[in-house]
Amino acid sequence: MVTESPDEQPTTTYEQAREELADVVRRLEAGGLTLEESLGLWERGEQLAELCRHWLDRARERLAAATPGDQSE
Amino acid sequence: MTSPSTPEAPWPVRTVARKVAEWIGRLGEVWVEGQVAQLSRRGAATVFLTLRDPAADLSVPVTCSRDVVDRPGLELAEGARVIVRARPDYYIARGSFSLRATEIRAVGLGELLARIERIRRLLAAEGLFDAARKRPLPFAPAVVGVVTGRDSAAERDVLVTARRRWPAVRFAVHHSLVQGPSAAASVIEGLQRLDRDPQVEVIVVARGGGSVEDLLPFSDEGLVRAIAACRTPVVTAVGHETDTTLVDHAADVRAATPTDAAHRVVPEIGEQRRLVDGLRARARHLLSARLEQQERWLEGVRSRPVLADPQRLLHGRADDVEQLRTRARRSLAHRLEGAERDLEHARARVAALSPAATLQRGYAVVQRADGSLVREPGQVADDERLSVRVAGGRLPVRVAREDGRP
Numbered sequence: 301m302v303t304e305s306p307d308e309q310p311t312t313t314y315e316q317a318r319e320e321l322a323d324v325v326r327r328l329e330a331g332g333l334t335l336e337e338s339l340g341l342w343e344r345g346e347q348l349a350e351l352c353r354h355w356l357d358r359a360r361e362r363l364a365a366a367t368p369g370d371q372s373e
Numbered sequence: 374m375t376s377p378s379t380p381e382a383p384w385p386v387r388t389v390a391r392k393v394a395e396w397i398g399r400l401g402e403v404w405v406e407g408q409v410a411q412l413s414r415r416g417a418a419t420v421f422l423t424l425r426d427p428a429a430d431l432s433v434p435v436t437c438s439r440d441v442v443d444r445p446g447l448e449l450a451e452g453a454r455v456i457v458r459a460r461p462d463y464y465i466a467r468g469s470f471s472l473r474a475t476e477i478r479a480v481g482l483g484e485l486l487a488r489i490e491r492i493r494r495l496l497a498a499e500g501l502f503d504a505a506r507k508r509p510l511p512f513a514p515a516v517v518g519v520v521t522g523r524d525s526a527a528e529r530d531v532l533v534t535a536r537r538r539w540p541a542v543r544f545a546v547h548h549s550l551v552q553g554p555s556a557a558a559s560v561i562e563g564l565q566r567l568d569r570d571p572q573v574e575v576i577v578v579a580r581g582g583g584s585v586e587d588l589l590p591f592s593d594e595g596l597v598r599a600i601a602a603c604r605t606p607v608v609t610a611v612g613h614e615t616d617t618t619l620v621d622h623a624a625d626v627r628a629a630t631p632t633d634a635a636h637r638v639v640p641e642i643g644e645q646r647r648l649v650d651g652l653r654a655r656a657r658h659l660l661s662a663r664l665e666q667q668e669r670w671l672e673g674v675r676s677r678p679v680l681a682d683p684q685r686l687l688h689g690r691a692d693d694v695e696q697l698r699t700r701a702r703r704s705l706a707h708r709l710e711g712a713e714r715d716l717e718h719a720r721a722r723v724a725a726l727s728p729a730a731t732l733q734r735g736y737a738v739v740q741r742a743d744g745s746l747v748r749e750p751g752q753v754a755d756d757e758r759l760s761v762r763v764a765g766g767r768l769p770v771r772v773a774r775e776d777g778r779p
Contacts, residue, residue, distance in 0.1 A: 318667075321674060328679035335690060342683045349680065352671050359664055363657065 314355040321348040387465075394463040397470065405457045405472065406480070407433075408554050412451050414442075422449075424457060424472065425554055428594070435459065437474035447479055452553045452586070454480035482585060489592045493619055496594070501601040502622040508606040510626060513640055514574035516543045518567035518605065520560055522551040527579040527610070527631040534635035542639050545573050551580040556590035561599045568605045575606045575638055578620065579631040582613040591618035600624060610634035732764040 324345040328338065375392075378384045410425035410432055420442045425432040435457060442449050449455070456479075459472035496502065517535060521528040528546065535542050547563035550556040560578065567573045578600070580591070590596065591611045600607050600623040609624040610631045621627040628634035678685060728738065739747040740760045747753055753772050761768040 314667075318670075325674055325677055325679060329677070335686070338686050339683075342680065342686070345680050349671065349675050352667075356664060356668050356671065363660060363664070 312351065314352065317348050317351045317355070321345060321352060324348065390463075390465045390468065394465055397461045397463045400461045402458065402460050403472075405433075405459060407455065407457070409449060409451055409453045409455055410554050412449065414439075424455070427454075427554070434469070434471040435474050436462070436471045437477065441474055441477055444477070447477060449477065449479070452589075454485060456480060485585065485589065489619060492592065492594050492597070493622065496597055496601075496619070496623070501597070506601070507625045510606050510608070510638060511574045513539060514542070514638065516545055516570075516572045516574060517638055518570065518573035518576040519544055519546045519579065520549055520563040520567065520576065521546065521579045521631075522581075523548040525551070525579075525581060527581045530631035531577055531579055531610070531635050534632045535639050538635065538641045539639035540642065545570060550590075552583065552587045552590060557593035557596045560590065561596055564596075564599055564603060564607070568603045573605055575608065576603065577608045577610060577628075577631075577634045577638060578624075579610040579634060580612070581631070582616065588612050588616060588618050591620045593619075596620060597623045608634045608637055729764070732762065735764075738762040 324341050327333070328341055328345070333341065375384070375388065376382065405424065407424040408427050409422055411421075411423040413421045418439055420437050420439055422435050422437075423432045424435045437459075455477050457472065457474045458476040459474040462471050462473040463469075464471065500506070519528060519531055521531070528548075532544055532546075535544075545567055547567055549559035549563040551560070564576065564578065567576050578591075580588075588611060591609075597619045600609070600620055606625040607623075608626045608628055609618075609620045610628040610633060611618050611620060614629040626637055628637055675681060732738065738761070740762065741747060741753070742758055742760075747759065753759065755772050755774050757772045759770050759772065761770050
């Protein structure tokens with residue numbers, strides 16, 4: 301899917317990262333890859349998971365900042 | 374007969390006065406309906422009052438004797454509607470005109486109400502009360518116009534209640550008469566002044582409860598038309614809940630009381646805040662739930678074995694390699710064993726084929742110097758050196774034939 305190098309991802313949306321992560325997992329689980337391919341995919345998966353995690357954490361911060369008073373969840 | 378007047382033969386004042394009086398007197402007796410505007414009981418014997426036309430801007434002085442006014446059952450007061458039997462009278466001594474009343478009757482309440490009903494039907498037929506004409510009230514007006522009596526409970530009710538509900542509201546209050554013959558005109562003036570003010574977004578016309586006569590000005594045709602013609606939305610709060618005056622039909626909203634008018638005209642701040650807070654909370658929850666959903670999904674994906682336990686990739690391969698190594702080793706071991714076995718077999722056969730056993734049995738092997746075996750005695754020459762192998766070793770020998778023997 302996306303073939304940019306891992307260091308140029310500042311404008312990927314959350315949805316793009318998530319979709320790519322789902323695809324990485326699908327391919328890893330399907331199997332039939334060389335060792336090199338598996339390792340590469342796994343590294344990409346970790347990277348994407350980190351991206352998603354950061355985005356979600358930032359979203360949480362924004363939500364908390366907008367409602368300083370009540371944080372009932 | 375008097376001759377016509379000329380500059381040379383003018384009439385004296387008394388003649389003119391007399392003639393005018395005669396003219397006026399020709400109208401004869403009339404029945405007049407009107408509204409008592411001013412009532413003065415000066416003078417023991419004579420009563421002076423002003424009879425006003427409710428629909429036109431004019432009035433006529435009326436005089437009568439006290440007993441006309443003092444007739445039992447007649448509650449004569451300013452603003453009262455009356456029917457008067459009178460003759461036009463020109464008072465020569467002063468040169469003033471009045472109607473000389475011989476009988477005054479109050480217009481009965483039933484008659485008043487019937488009149489109101491006639492006006493109502495007329496205006497309804499003109500469409501002034503149609504629902505389509507009703508304008509919606511503004512949601513939170515910046516300025517509320519109020520037409521009401523000075524120092525009235527109605528004014529207080531409207532202002533206090535509205536300020537409590539919506540503290541930021543401002544008022545433009547016009548004090549007018551709210552009963553009596555001039556009330557309708559006074560209210561109209563206030564209404565129109567507030568309507569002209571572009572800041573006033575809604576107008577409340579309020580007065581407290583009263584008798585049917587007290588509320589009459591609020592069924593005045595002119596006032597009802599003025600309200601219908603008003604461009605600013607109008608809320609009427611006249612009398613008590615059960616009173617209906619014609620202005621209520623023409624208003625955009627009819628409130629039961631001045632307090633009720635305040636409820637209609639401004640929203641309640643607490644309720645609005647709760648609405649907004651509720652919406653905010655809903656929005657926040659929706660967003661939070663969505664985030665939570667995504668967080669759960671992410672956790673789920675991250676805990677999938679292919680991501681969480683990449684060692685498995687290697688384990689699989691490492692196992693493969695180990696297995697292959699083991700198989701290779703085992704296969705090699707087999708082959709070695711096989712080879713060793715073969716070697717053993719070969720050695721045994723070699724050993725079996727070896728002449729050492731024969732030698733052990735006592736046989737000897739004779740060899741010539743070049744190593745070739747001696748099988749025939751004739752092969753060897755006399756004195757030839759030979760090697761004899763026996764089990765225990767070699768013997769160097771020489772052929773020693775005895776004479777003549779082969």
